[in-house]
Amino acid sequence: MAPLRRAATAAEVLLALTGLLLLVLSPAGAATAAVEGGELRMKQSDGGYSYNSTLAHVLVEYASAVYTSDLTSLLTWTCPRCEGHTKGFEMIEIIVDIEKCLQAFVGVAPDPQSIIIAFRGTQEHSASNWIEDLFWKQLDVTYPGMPNAMVHHGFYSAYYNTTLRHEILKSVQWAWKIYGRLPINVVGHSMGGALASFCALDLSVKWGSHKVQLITFGQPRVGNPAFAEYFNEQVPRTIRVTHENDIVPHLPPYFYYLGEWTYHHFAREVWLRETIVGNVVTRNATVCDCSGEDPICSRSVYGRSVADHLEYYGVNLHADSRGTCQFVIGASNSAYGDILQVDGTIILSRYLQERYPVESI
Numbered sequence: 603m604a605p606l607r608r609a610a611t612a613a614e615v616l617l618a619l620t621g622l623l624l625l626v627l628s629p630a631g632a633a634t635a636a637v638e639g640g641e642l643r644m645k646q647s648d649g650g651y652s653y654n655s656t657l658a659h660v661l662v663e664y665a666s667a668v669y670t671s672d673l674t675s676l677l678t679w680t681c682p683r684c685e686g687h688t689k690g691f692e693m694i695e696i697i698v699d700i701e702k703c704l705q706a707f708v709g710v711a712p713d714p715q716s717i718i719i720a721f722r723g724t725q726e727h728s729a730s731n732w733i734e735d736l737f738w739k740q741l742d743v744t745y746p747g748m749p750n751a752m753v754h755h756g757f758y759s760a761y762y763n764t765t766l767r768h769e770i771l772k773s774v775q776w777a778w779k780i781y782g783r784l785p786i787n788v789v790g791h792s793m794g795g796a797l798a799s800f801c802a803l804d805l806s807v808k809w810g811s812h813k814v815q816l817i818t819f820g821q822p823r824v825g826n827p828a829f830a831e832y833f834n835e836q837v838p839r840t841i842r843v844t845h846e847n848d849i850v851p852h853l854p855p856y857f858y859y860l861g862e863w864t865y866h867h868f869a870r871e872v873w874l875r876e877t878i879v880g881n882v883v884t885r886n887a888t889v890c891d892c893s894g895e896d897p898i899c900s901r902s903v904y905g906r907s908v909a910d911h912l913e914y915y916g917v918n919l920h921a922d923s924r925g926t927c928q929f930v931i932g933a934s935n936s937a938y939g940d941i942l943q944v945d946g947t948i949i950l951s952r953y954l955q956e957r958y959p960v961e962s963i
């Protein structure tokens with residue numbers, strides 16, 4: 603991993619001040635919508651990769667299951683959220699970074715036959731505190747190897763500078779030895795979507811983009827336009843699902859007039875809307891353009907809803923117990939090779955760690 607480079611500049615300060623000014627001048631909550639105008643088209647680079655609604659319905663269940671704090675039921679795939687379309691899933695490893703309150707897992711799914719990597723979103727007591735903080739996230743790190751690509755240090759290091767990355771790469775290699783070279787689906791909701799993005803980019807660069815698909819639900823923006831463009835090239839098989847007025851995809855704000863000094867989504871957004879007639883819910887998924895900031899998709903609404911953030915495709919995407927970073931481990935984990943505690947990280951794994959050292963990470 604190339605060392606991170608801090609790049610706080612005058613323009614960055616300007617960005618923060620502009621945000622402050624707009625927040626002060628605008629009526630409460632309207633800041634995001636008020637500044638989201640204009641367009642920035644990007645070259646089409648997803649090679650015709652298309653949205654598969656059936657697949658999205660399956661993968662959202664993994665993004666939900668990773669919120670489970672009872673790690674035993676998660677390991678044995680018997681948790682209340684481990685049902686439905688995910689039947690037959692085999693867990694390989696669960697990683698819980700207690701200090702940073704992060705949780706992820708790697709396993710193998712029968713349908714679609716693939717490796718699934720799932721990241722949990724924030725477990726903070728108040729989702730709205732976490733969302734408010736998103737306004738102020740700065741583009742403060744240059745993405746390694748991409749001189750103009752800037753990202754937020756917090757999201758970046760939550761994947762790159764924790765045990766998560768190391769364990770995920772190791773588990774994928776182990777799974778490939780046992781199950782053959784299956785394709786990889788990376789999923790995540792909210793902040794977990796931000797981590798999933800960095801993971802998918804990492805894996806694509808490392809092992810080839812044809813092996814990696816990414817789907818995120820209600821993720822925030824993670825980088826600037828140059829980063830988004832780089833991302834589109836490297837991870838063309840990406841779907842970024844947004845839902846009605848979910849506030850999080852509107853954050854950190856996109857200021858189109860700030861050039862490279864603004865956050866900018868990567869493609870391709872799919873915007874879900876619901877119409878309820880009687881007691882029938884009809885879901886309309888709009889497949890957006892490849893700009894990343896399609897003005898007719900979620901950007902066409904104010905986007906102030908937290909409730910819309912916590913449910914996608916009718917599936918709950920939040921912790922079963924809010925508050926502290928809880929987890930529970932029962933006594934019946936004998937089927938698993940290892941339970942390790944390393945530097946504030948709990949690792950529950952099906953294979954013996956020391957026998958599978960990471961190859962050239």
Ligand SMILES: *[C@@H]1O[C@H](CO)[C@@H](O)[C@H](O)[C@H]1NC(C)=O
Nearest residue numbers: 654655656657658660713714
């Ligand atoms: C969509 O995904 C489902 C579930 O993985 C799969 O069975 C189906 O073949 C896919 N459809 C297309 C058109 O790729």
Ligand SMILES: *[C@@H]1O[C@H](CO)[C@@H](O)[C@H](O)[C@H]1NC(C)=O
Nearest residue numbers: 605606607755759762763764
């Ligand atoms: C990585 O994490 C360690 C421990 O949490 C911290 O001390 C260090 O500053 C971090 N490095 C970067 C580049 O974020």
Ligand SMILES: *[C@@H]1O[C@H](CO)[C@@H](O)[C@H](O)[C@H]1NC(C)=O
Nearest residue numbers: 875877884885886887888898
């Ligand atoms: C779905 O949404 C698009 C874009 O808002 C709209 O043009 C279309 O008419 C909608 N379809 C249905 C069935 O509501």
